[in-house]
Amino acid sequence: MLIETRPYKKIHFGISLGLTVFYSSAVVIIPLLGLFFHSLGIGVSGILEVFSDARILSALYLSFSVGIISALINLFVGFLFAWVLVRYNFPFKKLFDTLIDLPFTLPTAVAGIALTTIYSQKGIIGSFFDTWGIKIAYTPIGIVIALVFIGFPFVVRTVQPVIEELPKELEESARCLGATPFQTFYKVLLPELWPSLLAGTGMAFARGIGEYGSVVFISGNIPGKTEILPLLIVTKLEQYEYEKATSIALVMLLTSFVFMFLINLLQERASKKLS
Numbered sequence: 001m002l003i004e005t006r007p008y009k010k011i012h013f014g015i016s017l018g019l020t021v022f023y024s025s026a027v028v029i030i031p032l033l034g035l036f037f038h039s040l041g042i043g044v045s046g047i048l049e050v051f052s053d054a055r056i057l058s059a060l061y062l063s064f065s066v067g068i069i070s071a072l073i074n075l076f077v078g079f080l081f082a083w084v085l086v087r088y089n090f091p092f093k094k095l096f097d098t099l100i101d102l103p104f105t106l107p108t109a110v111a112g113i114a115l116t117t118i119y120s121q122k123g124i125i126g127s128f129f130d131t132w133g134i135k136i137a138y139t140p141i142g143i144v145i146a147l148v149f150i151g152f153p154f155v156v157r158t159v160q161p162v163i164e165e166l167p168k169e170l171e172e173s174a175r176c177l178g179a180t181p182f183q184t185f186y187k188v189l190l191p192e193l194w195p196s197l198l199a200g201t202g203m204a205f206a207r208g209i210g211e212y213g214s215v216v217f218i219s220g221n222i223p224g225k226t227e228i229l230p231l232l233i234v235t236k237l238e239q240y241e242y243e244k245a246t247s248i249a250l251v252m253l254l255t256s257f258v259f260m261f262l263i264n265l266l267q268e269r270a271s272k273k274l275s
Contacts (some may be wrong), residue, residue, distance in 0.1 A: 032253065035246055050247045058230060060248075063209050063229040064138055064255065070147035071205035077148065078155025078200060079193070085156075086163040100139055100157070103150045108213025115146050116218045138220030143228065146214045151204030158200030162193055195267045201261035206256055 050056060085097055103111065119126040120137040126136050136142045166189065174184040212230040219226040229252055236245035 019265075033251070035250055041089060050244050051251065055227070057246065058224045059227045059229045059232045060251070062140065062143075062227070063243070066143045066147060066228075067209040068207050069134075070144050070151055070208050071201050073148050074152040074155050074204040075197060075201045078152045078204070079159055079197060081152065082156045082160040082163055086160060095158065100153050103153050108150065108211065109217070111149060112214040112217035113144070115149065119145065119218065137218050138222070138226060140226060142218040142220075143215055143226065146218050147208040147211060150214050151209055152209050154203040154207065155197070155200035158203070159193060159196045162196045166192060198263050198267040201265075202260050207258060209252065209256060 044144070051060070081100065085093065085100075116137055117123055119142055121127060121130045121135065121137070123137070129136055133142075136145065170188050171184055174188050179187065210230060212228075215228055216231055219225055219228060219231075221231055229248055233245045233248050236242075236248065
């Protein structure tokens, strides 16, 4: 009598799929659904009323504007760091490569205190700019610097492996065919790097708009000027206004999701063109 058995691969796939669904549900989906339903406790009209507050609108505009600006800066700075680390040899290269990961391991509050000390009016760098009438700490400029600091490793570590895998023969062939350095980069290298650049920039943006520890010190928390959304959420929670806090978090979540979805869409299209 023959007994039909299922292939091992299908059983393995079923277990892995089940664990994936369980983990994503417990860690991601269920908490987000809880946030969504808790926000609806005040109704859609209540959520709209929350965002009619000028203070909240100002914080919303500030958080996303500095998030986008810092992500764009990280796009160029991160690519530059990755290119130099891969294509050039110089003293203490390994040390610089290790320092790239420092924002990952450094507590964000420590980073915020250090940046505030350096860029304040009495700091090493801040005092220099203060003589020119430029104030960095307790302004949106300081917030952008903090977000660049905590975000650029995402771009570096995303782009660096792709640059390492690019054969130098591609550049040499383009040069032999008469291409200029700019044409070589734009026509040959950029199409290969574009998906990873988008991914790294998206992660830097997502980290930036939700950052709290490194920003809360250097921003100064001036309502209507340098107050960010994460700080406003904490303030609402301390005042026991849970529905307002979750409403702000929900809008941040939805806006970030749309932004990340568009980036992933562009990344997918770029990958299809490469294939």
